[in-house]
Amino acid sequence: MSSPGTLTWLAGHELRLSWRDWLSLMTAGRRHRARTVTIALIVFAVFMHLLAWPMVGPYAAAAADKATLIVVTGCLLLSWSLLLSQAMESVTRAFYTRSDLDLILASPVSARKVFSVRIARIAGSVALIAMLLASPFINVLAVLGGGQWLAAYGVVAAMGAVAAAFAVALTVALFRMIGPKRTRLIAQIVAAVIGASFVIGLQVVAILSYGSLSRIAPLQSEWLIANAPDAGSIWWWPARAALGDAGALAIVAALSVAILGAAIAAFSVRFGEHATAAAGISNTVVRQHRSRGFRGRSPGSVLRHKEWTLLIRDPWLVSQTLMQILYLLPPALMLWLSFRESGTALVVVVPVIVMAAGQLAGGLAWLSISGEDAPDLVATAPVTARRIVWAKVEAVIGSTAFVFAPLVAALAFASLAAAIVCGVGVLIAAASATHIQLCFRVQAKRSQFRRRQTSSRVATFAEAFSSIGWAGASALVASGSWLALFPALIALGVLAGVRAIAPRNN
């Protein structure tokens, strides 16, 4: 057992906290769920391996030629952008979660030591998540192509370490440039944009060059192969390492450890200072413009207005809920291209918009229904529970309609019929997601928004399946097929199932 205050002792403490945090995330704080979660994870792992088989199987015997190196490097970059996004999220959370900060900083243990371990913990958890997510693909490649593919685990771990180092550097830089108050919002937006931009960027290139949404297509272009560095270039070391080159793997691993070590050495003290600064931002005064005076409004009206005001005034929540819209950029681009040319790709656009509307409405419904910060006040008001619920549903549907109306209107210029189908689909998907949130409502704080999925996985999956069902139905209606009935019936079945298994008091 290590002595208290040493690096290993602190690492043990951090490890225990991480494990319990993860366990709580998986089981939503209910220990009896552990067995169910274990079974679900095993089923998920098997499913992912089956999914990975046809996706990466054809590449298992790939040689380390230039074309392969480009594709592997592109995939690694794509994954790294997501890892960097995840690491920035973790770093931002570490800054703004006060929890044991007071205790740590008041203790006689050196802050540099504590925050060094904390940065290493972030790197470790990012690398571990990356390795877990990559494991189905790496395992399939190893089974079909040979054990040398297992070296990819080392590359993924190295990518996680480098992503954590960059995330710390980026977040500390943001702190210095814009201060603790704005950093939380900006860092999370930057994280989401980094996570989405590479995926979206590749899709945009694919649409412009090949007319498809494939992310790999641009990496296989003749132009890129012709203009990329030679196969022996250092740029391909990570790809070579992933393909089983031991020398390249050793260099990549050593470099990643050096980069992480440098980041820890350079930023651990600042990390502590900034975390302390972040803890004090709740005392910042925000003054609103003086309003004209009380306006006589009905209970329904004040409830709707309250929901909208709270949402508008919380940029972090707005960014979290609207970030999904980023993923609409590629289909929007396709819409623009098709509007300019033939209009045949509209069928692709309708389900994307409907799906996004369902997901957005689910988030908003959680905020409005479960994330009520003054539940006692609302429950003791002389208003029927039905009226309160209706006002909140109206607020959710209204917000969703507000966000998607411009897209549907733009669609109307290309095809009025498709726009009508899309508009109806948006409303139905939003209403369905809201219904699911109503069935599984639990009392929570708005600040717990990011963990809303853990309170009810049934609700999360039902929301996703319902949105997918309505998206499919809308696409088929837009293309004039009676087969639309099937996904619509599936979505209705999901809603009926949700109603049947929802807790009785809801």
Next chain:
Amino acid sequence: MIQPNRPIALGTRGLCKRYDRPAVDHLDLTIYGGEFYSLLGPNGAGKTTTLRMVAGLLRPDAGSIAIDGIDALADPVAAKQITAWLSDEPMIYDKLTPFEYLEFVAGLWRIDAAAAERSANELLDWLGLAPHVHERCEGFSKGMRQKVALAGALVHDPKLIILDEPLTGLDAGSARQVKNVLKERVRAGGTVIMTTHILEVAERMADRIGVIAHGRLIAEGTLDELRHKTGQGATSLEDTFLTLVAEPVAAE
């Protein structure tokens, strides 16, 4: 002693609520209009459960609740119209200002906008919140948040004010402001029922005190009557309270 011919502001009969054990056990309470009633009891005695049932936040398993003659279980909306609830944990909206919060409450209670605004300004002034009226609540201290919540509870001029540990965590100045506002409400004819662990507050402010243990009302009366009941006429409320709550424990 309050005159029994005064109107009954709150009456509960045979009120029961059970979780894994009885939390409230056939509780009969009668609180008169214009009375300041303090409900005392050890942790887990059933005070908060009782008040949450009266406020309409919990449905009782059995029994009845009448607020100003209105059957609160049959017509909860009418009962809530004249009731206010405030807990020890101020539940307000961080992103709203006190002014906006009170406007929201006034809308929920369907109060005339002009009258509500007058009342809101008066309350915010009394509670020392006037300089912060257009600041978002997210930067407020616990005391300021509790005062905003209290203003919200009072802005619709309720007949019955139900308070669950409203002074917890408040500094001396804030606690004094809250107590003054409550006294003023009682003087104006309002009725207050309040739980507190600060016995000195009950001793100084309450017209009558009810002592609850294991979900049952074990003693009720003015401070003198309670002292008389325990046979320790000259002792403090603390001694009286500890003697009273020790009796049912000893009996079990």
